[in-house]
Amino acid sequence: TVEKPEVSFLNIGIPGPVFIRAASYIGGQLVPRSVTLELGKTYDFKVLLKARRPGDWHVHTMMNVQDGGPIIGPGKFIRITGSMSQFTNPVTTLTGKTIDIETWGLGDIYFYSFLWIGIGIAWMWYWCKSPVFVPRLIAVQAGKADSLISDTDRKVTMGFIAGTVALTAILMSSTNSAYPVTIPIQAGLMRDMVPLEIPEPT
Known part of the structure; x- marks a missing residue:
């Protein structure tokens, strides 16, 4: 038997770090961590990626499910142009640096x-x-x-x-x-994702 899925993580299937994840959304809500989804419901999602390594790469949406493994969604080829030496990934820390x-x-x-x-x-x-x-x-x-x-x-x-x-x-x-200023590892489970309202078939 298979355990009822309780914990999921919105992911992408790519051949290595050719992109970086800028943000992920489910139901319009930012989801940087694992989430709970209701079995049988439909959710919209969005993953924002930033191109990192030039080439033609096959990219899949993917949902990792605890005790169930990855569920691979549709895929497509994406071409990245330019030079990897031009890639930067700037972030501002809590100290303003x-x-x-x-x-x-x-x-x-x-x-x-x-x-x-x-x-x-x-x-x-x-x-x-x-x-x-x-x-x-x-x-x-x-x-x-x-x-x-x-x-x-x-x-x-x-x-x-x-x-x-x-x-x-x-x-x-x-x-x-x-590095005296640190924060705890950002782990945890996000709940109450809002599903799409799908009309009942008539």
Whole structure:
């Protein structure tokens, strides 16, 4: 059996981030989050998209239904012209500052990505710098598994753990200082969507 659908989300089916969603409406009401719709009723909807990546893209309307999956609506090809380098996505924050979401924070993203990748590579290098597979297998089969981990290995491991915890705390404190104004994640369920008045067939 299929659960009665209670929660839905108005979506679009596109091949990656070739558009950005500017706004979505159901029954004339802005719906940035999931909604409840009444089974059997008819609703009008509108999704405003902003073109991002040039090309010919096939776009579908789509309704994601909890416990039911996506319901794909009609689709059509849309051609986007111009250059992606010209695309901007400016928004004004609660502090009145205007930022371009398309490029804002990219430096931090690169920094943190390469930082943790570097730490991961250092961790893997330490444990793989000596013969890894066959000698260790032979030692385990000979009942000498305890000899595979030396006191130095334990000290290095504790150093990695302590360094990771300390670095995480320092970076979290730095981030909180740089961005003191935050808002909760905007989640929740919107109710009372207004359906269309469809005359009864005669």
